[in-house]
Structures are given as structure tokens and as C-alpha cells.
Amino acid sequence: MRVLRYILQKEFLQIFRDKSILAMMFVMPTIQLIIIPLAMNFDVKDINIAIVDNDHSSLSQKLVTKVGASGYFRYINAGTSYQKALPYIENGAADMIMEIPAGFERNLVREGIQKIAISVDGINGTKAALGAGYLNSVIADFNKNLQLNIIAITKQPAAQPVIDITFSNWYNPLSEYKYYIVPGVLVLLLTLIGGFISALNIVKEKEAGTIEQINVTPVKKWEFIAGKMVPFWVIGMIVFTLGLIVTWAVYGIFPEGSFGVLYLFAAVYLVALLGFGLLISTYSANQLQAMFIAFFFMMIFMLMSGLFTSVESMPAWAGAIAHLTPITHFIKVVRMIVLKGSDLGDIKTEFFYMILFAVVLNGWAIWNYKKTT
Amino acid sequence: MEEKVIICKELTKKFGDFIAVDKISFEVNKGEIFGFLGANGAGKTTAMRMLCGLSFPSSGEASVAGFNVYRQQQYIKRNIGYMSQKFSLYEDLTILENIRFFGGVYGVPAKEIKRRSNSLVEKLGLQSEAKKKVGDLPLGWKQKLAFSVAIFHQPKIVFLDEPTGGVDPVTRRQFWDMIYEAAASGITIFVTTHYMDEAEYCNRITVMVDGKIEALDTPQNLKKQFAVKSIDDVFYQLARGAKRSAD
Numbered sequence: 001m002r003v004l005r006y007i008l009q010k011e012f013l014q015i016f017r018d019k020s021i022l023a024m025m026f027v028m029p030t031i032q033l034i035i036i037p038l039a040m041n042f043d044v045k046d047i048n049i050a051i052v053d054n055d056h057s058s059l060s061q062k063l064v065t066k067v068g069a070s071g072y073f074r075y076i077n078a079g080t081s082y083q084k085a086l087p088y089i090e091n092g093a094a095d096m097i098m099e100i101p102a103g104f105e106r107n108l109v110r111e112g113i114q115k116i117a118i119s120v121d122g123i124n125g126t127k128a129a130l131g132a133g134y135l136n137s138v139i140a141d142f143n144k145n146l147q148l149n150i151i152a153i154t155k156q157p158a159a160q161p162v163i164d165i166t167f168s169n170w171y172n173p174l175s176e177y178k179y180y181i182v183p184g185v186l187v188l189l190l191t192l193i194g195g196f197i198s199a200l201n202i203v204k205e206k207e208a209g210t211i212e213q214i215n216v217t218p219v220k221k222w223e224f225i226a227g228k229m230v231p232f233w234v235i236g237m238i239v240f241t242l243g244l245i246v247t248w249a250v251y252g253i254f255p256e257g258s259f260g261v262l263y264l265f266a267a268v269y270l271v272a273l274l275g276f277g278l279l280i281s282t283y284s285a286n287q288l289q290a291m292f293i294a295f296f297f298m299m300i301f302m303l304m305s306g307l308f309t310s311v312e313s314m315p316a317w318a319g320a321i322a323h324l325t326p327i328t329h330f331i332k333v334v335r336m337i338v339l340k341g342s343d344l345g346d347i348k349t350e351f352f353y354m355i356l357f358a359v360v361l362n363g364w365a366i367w368n369y370k371k372t373t
Numbered sequence: 374m375e376e377k378v379i380i381c382k383e384l385t386k387k388f389g390d391f392i393a394v395d396k397i398s399f400e401v402n403k404g405e406i407f408g409f410l411g412a413n414g415a416g417k418t419t420a421m422r423m424l425c426g427l428s429f430p431s432s433g434e435a436s437v438a439g440f441n442v443y444r445q446q447q448y449i450k451r452n453i454g455y456m457s458q459k460f461s462l463y464e465d466l467t468i469l470e471n472i473r474f475f476g477g478v479y480g481v482p483a484k485e486i487k488r489r490s491n492s493l494v495e496k497l498g499l500q501s502e503a504k505k506k507v508g509d510l511p512l513g514w515k516q517k518l519a520f521s522v523a524i525f526h527q528p529k530i531v532f533l534d535e536p537t538g539g540v541d542p543v544t545r546r547q548f549w550d551m552i553y554e555a556a557a558s559g560i561t562i563f564v565t566t567h568y569m570d571e572a573e574y575c576n577r578i579t580v581m582v583d584g585k586i587e588a589l590d591t592p593q594n595l596k597k598q599f600a601v602k603s604i605d606d607v608f609y610q611l612a613r614g615a616k617r618s619a620d
Contacts, residue, residue, distance in 0.1 A: 006477030010466065017465050209459040216425050216455040217478050218447055372446050373428055 003219060007227030015231050025197065029189035029239055033246045037182045040308075044130040045071075050078030050085040050094040057105035059146075066142050067098070072134045082117075089121050096120045096131055108146065171339045182251050183334045184307040186243040190266075191273060191301055191327050194236045198277025199294040201228055202369070203284045215371045225366050229274050236270040237263075247338075256341030262334070265347065268354045269330045275361035276326070282368045301327045326357045376403040378530055378561045379424060384433035386419050393419040395584035396433060401563060403529075406556050408575030409565040410604075412612050416584040417565040418458070418534055424563070425455050425532050438529045451479070454523035454531035454560075458538060460515050462522060464508030468499060471507055472522060479526035493521050513544035517551065524555050531555065533564040537571065549574050569605040578604070580611050587611045 016022060049067065053060050067073050076094045078085040088094035099117040107114040118135060120128045172179045205211040214224060240263075247253045255262055277294065284290035304314075304321055305328040311319055322328045329350040336342035344351070379401035386394040394416045401407045411417045422428040424437050426446030435442045438452040462471045469490055476486040494503045497517060502510065507518065516536060524531050533552075537545045549571065556562050564575070572578050572592060579589040588595055588611060592604055599607045 003478050003480070006474055009477075010463070010470070010474045013470060014463065014465055208464070209457065209461040210463055212427065212457050212459070213455070213461040213475075214478075215427055216450055216453070217475070218450045218480075219478050372426055 004223045004226060007219065007223060008230055011227050011231045015235070025193055025235055026239060026242060029193055030242050030246055032189055033182075033186055033243055034250055036185050037178055037251065040181055040185070041177050044127050044134075046074050047072055047127065047131040047134070048076045048093065048095045049073045049131075049135075050076045050088050050097045052078070052080065052082055052085050052097060052099040054081075054102040055100050055104035059105040059108060060100045063100065063139070063142055067135065067138055070134065070138050072131075082119075086119075089119065092121075094121070095124075095127060096135070098135065178251050179253060179339055180335070181307075182247050182253055183338045184305075184331045186240075186247060187327060187331045187334050188302060188305075188307055190236060190240050190243060190270075191330075192298060193239055194232060194270060194273045195277045195298055195301075196291075196294055197235070198228070198232050198274045199280040199284075199290045200287055201232075202278060202281035203287050203290045206284075207286055221366050221369050221371060225278060225362065225369060228278055229271070229362070232274050232277075233267075233270050236274070237266065240266050240270075253338060255338045257337035257343060261342075261344050261347070262337045264344075265330065265333050265337070265351060265354065268351070268358055269326060272326045272354055272357035272361055275358060275365050279361055279365040279368065282365055301325050304328070305331050307331055326354060329353055377401065378403050378438055379407075379563065380434075380436050381424070382434040384420065384423060384435045385431050386416075386423060386428065387431040392584050394423070394430075397581070397584075397586045398433075399579060399586065399589055401530075401561060403561055404556060404559055405577065406552065406562040406564065406575045408572050408578035409563065409581065410567065410569075410572055410578055410608060411565070411581035412567065415581040415612075417581055420581070421532050421534055421563070421565060425453060426450050452529045454526065454528040456519050456523040456531070456533045456536055458535045460512075460519060462507050462515070462519055465506060467506055468494065468503050468510075468518060471518075472525060475522050476525050481526050489525065493525070497521065513540050516540055517544070517548060520548065520551055524560055527558075528560060530561040530563060533562065535565055535567070537566065537568060545571070569603065569608055572604040572608075580608060582611050 051064055051067070053064060068075060076088055078088045078094055078097070082097065082099050085094065085097045085099075089097060097117075097119040099119075101114070101116065104114055104116070116139070118132060120132050122128045202211070205214065244255070244262075276297075280290055280293050280297070284293060300321070303309075304318060305311075305325055306322060311322045311328060311332075314322060333342075333347045333350050336347060340346075377400045379399075381400070382398050383396040384394060384398070385392065385396050397416075397420060409417050409421065419428065423430045423442060424435060426437075426442060426449045430442060437449045440446075440448040440452070442449065463474070466474070472490040472493065473486055476490070477483075481489070494500055497514070499514065499518070502514075507515065510518065520531075520533070520536060523533070537548055540548065545568070552562055552564070552574075564571075566572065575592065577589065577591050578595065579586050580595075581587070588598075588607065590598065595604065595607050596602065599610055601607055601610070
């Protein structure tokens with residue numbers, strides 16, 4: 001224990017010596033947490049729509065007005081025929097075309113049925129799907145009112161039974177994107193900072209040659225790894241706290257659940273994550289190698305952790321990889337605690353999972369650090 | 374009979390097909406200054422790393438300070454000091470911080486660390502530099518400091534791997550004064566070098582060629598044996614036959 005104290009003293013001295021790195025460790029994630037969620041907004045607005053109205057009737061005018069009034073669309077003046085409008089999709093000026101055929105009003109009133117054509121630019125899948133979805137719901141709404149309009153014109157009561165669905169979003173009543181993304185981004189930034197600084201640390205001593213001087217001392221392997229772990233753990237907890245402050249101050253998101261559970265989980269998560277970084281460090285021969293290996297895994301963590309996409313809807317193999325990365329569980333748990341107010345009982349599976357990660361990754365790092373080769 | 378602090382029997386290290394150290398056998402007495410000579414790539418550093426517990430031997434037997442190099446590295450490490458070719462103190466820490474760290478991990482009591490580091494800084498004349506980063510010191514001072522740190526915990530044996538590489542002649546001379554002083558206090562010195570004038574300072578020297586020990590005796594006896602005037606010539610006669618090219 002006495003030896004560990006000297007190691008810790010040395011590690012803290014070295015971290016605090018480089019003030020610019022220290023500042024970066026705190027300032028970078030704070031700035032990123034303020035900027036990134038604002039940009040990562042999946043709510044689609046301002047979809048550019050070209051409307052080709054071949055009917056010029058009062059009903060077609062009504063539909064056009066209704067589309068405009070929904071707030072999601074912006075008209076593009078793209079000419080009077082489908083052929084003229086298509087180049088606007090091709091050059092990206094329009095996201096979709098709605099073509100109202102001639103005889104629209106007549107057919108609707110006489111036969112009660114009329115098809116209209118919607119063409120969507122499918123390159124941006126999200127925008128295409130959401131845009132088509134919005135337009136569909138606008139037209140469905142128009143349909144409903146159409147009944148009333150026709151009834152008003154023909155004076156015939158037409159009672160058609162309709163199932164009307166109402167729904168509410170639990171834990172995120174307004175379905176606001178920020179509630180979903182901000183806690184996830186916070187975890188991601190914590191992971192990036194913790195992962196990189198720990199991955200680059202032991203290998204730095206390898207490059208400087210100081211590890212040889214350590215290896216020839218009676219310092220035990222676990223003491224050396226623990227000496228590296230503790231300072232980064234402290235930094236990680238501070239970064240996490242800063243992140244929670246930003247989450248509250250900038251986005252108004254205050255954890256529903258207990259801080260105790262949140263910090264308990266974060267504490268174990270950081271041990272697992274830093275163990276992983278140190279493991280990379282023990283396998284790498286120089287900082288460039290460590291950087292690339294860390295980068296490789298960070299990309300997987302970023303894109304497969306369920307931060308942007310749902311782990312449940314991934315293919316089985318991808319889901320398996322996602323479950324093998326600690327960050328997936330932490331993102332899930334942070335969302336549960338912050339948004340749902342889950343307590344320790346609700347997250348105990350993830351918690352034991354995380355303890356397992358922490359033990360395995362650190363055990364592996366200690367095992368792989370060899371004082372005698 | 375003199376106390377043997379290093380006993381080496383047919384110690385061998387292979388890297389694949391390459392035999393870096395080939396069945397070397399020797400003994401080092403307590404308090405001796407034992408020189409290890411050889412061209413670059415002769416296997417000096419590899420042999421030394423096995424004795425320090427940094428590298429497992431492929432075969433053969435060795436004990437250092439009475440402990441086995443295969444199983445008791447942890448005990449060996451408590452009893453030795455080591456200074457590698459590459460300067461390996463923490464450049465971003467100050468002189469005092471480096472001393473405190475290495476003293477601490479070797480289990481020197483805190484009070485003792487304080488007392489010894491003050492007298493050390495005074496002896497080296499580094500009072501005004503004591504709170505400066507080690508990385509800012511000139512090379513000669515760095516080497517003297519590294520040696521002082523290696524013997525700070527008063528080990529039984531200190532291993533020095535080409536400690537004076539790149540250092541000016543005056544500093545080298547001062548460095549050897551420090552080595553003598555350490556030897557006089559009972560620390561056994563195991564030193565590799567390829568400065569032949571330094572070899573003359575040793576009590577006994579071995580010459581390694583291609584992983585084997587080709588000669589082992591006092592400098593005087595070796596000169597007599599090879600009928601030459603200097604160790605330089607002894608070395609030249611032996612190393613001429615070397616098959617391995619210098620790296």
C-alpha cells in the first residue's frame with residue numbers, strides 16, 4: 001500500500017504537470033456536449049416539396065394549403081408538370097414531388113376515390129421516410145375532412161366507422177430528440193476521453209524507456225496498473241459530473257432517478273473502460289499503434305452502442321457485439337436512470353455485467369503487463 | 374572464501390534460432406567492480422537483462438544476491454539497482470520528485486528519503502536545479518543523477534548498462550569516481566562498456582564475442598596473457614574474429 005501511494009503521487013504529479021492536456025480533458029467534452037446534441041437532431045423540418053397541380057380546383061388548392069400549413073414542408077416552385085419538376089429532385093433542390101392529377105376534384109366527389117403520386121428522393125433515407133410519413137399523415141387528415149366536405153356538398157349523411165388512435169410517449173412526452181441523445185452523448189464523450197488517455201499512458205512509458213526502470217523495481221504488477229487507473233478514474237468522475245451539469249444547465253435535463261445509483265454505475269463503468277484502455281496500452285509498442293487500436297474500438301463503440309440506433313433492431317451478430325461493449329450497457333442505464341428514474345433493482349443485470357467487464361478487462365491488463373519477458 | 378553475489382552457469386538466451394547469449398559462466402564477488410566488454414550486439418545487454426530479472430533465460434542457471442533468476446525475480450529486484458543505456462528517469466518530474474518516487478517504491482522510509490536526497494543533491498552540486506525538471510538537465514548530469522538514483526536504496530548489486538555513452542571525458546572521470554565510492558561502500562558493480570580505458574578501472578573484466586565469453590581475468594593478467602600493452606589490443610584481438618556485424 002505504501003508503494004502504491006508513491007506511484008499515485010507520481011502519476012498525479014505527471015498529469016497535473018501538463019496543464020494544457022489537463023484543461024483539454026475537461027474543456028473538450030464540455031464544449032462538445034454543448035454543440036453536438038444541437039447538431040444531431042433527427043427531427044426533420046423544412047422538407048422541400050414541389051407540387052405539380054394539374055387540377056387547379058378548389059379541393060386541390062385546399063390540399064396544397066394544408067401541406068403548407070403542416071409546418072414541415074417548404075414549397076419549391078418547380079414548374080407545371082412532373083417532367084419539369086423531376087430535375088429539381090435530381091439536383092437536390094427538392095426532396096419530394098407531389099403530383100395532383102387532372103380531374104382530382106371531380107373523381108373525388110363522384111367516385112369517392114382518387115390517387116395522387118408522391119415521388120421521394122431516397123438518398124437521405126431518414127429524411128425520405130419521415131417526409132413521406134408526414135405527407136401521408138397530412139393527406140390522411142385531409143381525407144377525414146374530405147368526408148365532411150363532401151357531406152356538406154351532397155347533404156348525404158355518410159357515417160363511416162373510423163378507428164382513431166391516440167397515443168402518448170412515456171418518459172419523453174413531447175418526443176423531443178434531446179432527451180434521447182444528450183445522455184448518450186455524455187456517455188460517449190466520457191468514453192472517448194477515458195479510453196484515449198488510458199490507452200496512451202503505459203505505452204508512453206514504453207516509448208520513454210521508463211517502464212524498464214519500473215520493471216526492475218519490486219513494484220507489483222497490480223500496483224502499477226492501479227497507479228495508472230486511479231488518477232484517470234478521478235478525472236473521469238469529474239468529467240462525468242461536468243457533463244451532468246451541462247445536461248441540466250443547457251438542456252434542462254435533470255436525472256429522474258437517484259444520483260447514488262448513477263454515480264455507482266459510472267464508477268464501475270470507468271473501472272471497466274480504463275481497464276480496457278490500459279489493456280490496449282499493454283499490447284501496443286508505441287503511441288501511434290495505441291492510438292489506432294483505440295480509434296478502431298472507439299468507432300465501434302460510437303456506432304454500435306445503441307447511441308443512434310436501437311440495439312434490439314440490429315442483426316443478431318451486431319447485437320452480440322453491441323452487448324460485448326461496456327458502453328452499450330452504460331448508455332442504456334444512463335437513459336433509464338436519467339429519463340425513467342430507474343433504481344438499482346431495475347438495472348441490476350447491467351450492473352453485474354459491468355462488474356464482470358471491470359474484473360475481466362483489468363485482470364487481463366494486469367496479466368498481459370509482463371515485468372519479465 | 375569470498376562471498377559470491379552473482380553466480381552464472383551456462384546461462385543462455387535464444388530468440389528463435391538466434392543465440393544471443395551462449396552458455397556463459399562466471400562468478401562475481403561482493404564489492405567487486407566487474408566489467409562486461411563486447412562489441413555492439415555481442416550480447417552484453419541481453420545477459421545483463423537476464424540477471425536483473427527483466428528477461429527469462431532460455432537455459433542454464435544463475436543466481437543474483439542469492440536468488441534464482443527463474444523464480445525469484447521479485448527478490449532479486451529488491452536487492453539490485455539498474456541503470457539502462459537509455460536515460461530512464463521521468464523527464465517531466467523534478468530531481469527531487471524522481472528521487473522520492475524511486476526511493477519510495479524500493480521501500481526507503483520517508484524520513485530517510487528526505488535526508489538522503491538532501492545530501493545527494495548537495496553532493497552532486499544540484500541545489501539550484503533540485504526543483505527543475507530532469508528533462509532540462511545536460512546529459513552528463515542526467516547520467517550522474519541516474520546512477521545516484523540506481524544506488525539510492527543501497528542495493529547489494531548495481532547493474533550499469535553503458536552508463537557513460539555520449540558523455541564527455543571529464544564527466545566520465547567523475548562518474549567513475551562515483552562508481553569507486555559506491556564500491557567502497559560495499560555495493561557490487563556490474564558494468565558494461567565499450568570504452569577500453571574504462572575497462573582498466575575494473576577489478577576484473579570479461580570480453581564477450583558473439584554471445585560467448587572469450588576472456589575473463591583482471592586487466593593486468595589479460596594484457597599479460599595476450600602479450601599486449603592495453604586492453605584495447607586485447608579487445609581487438611578477440612573481437613576481430615566476431616561473425617556478428619555490429620548493429
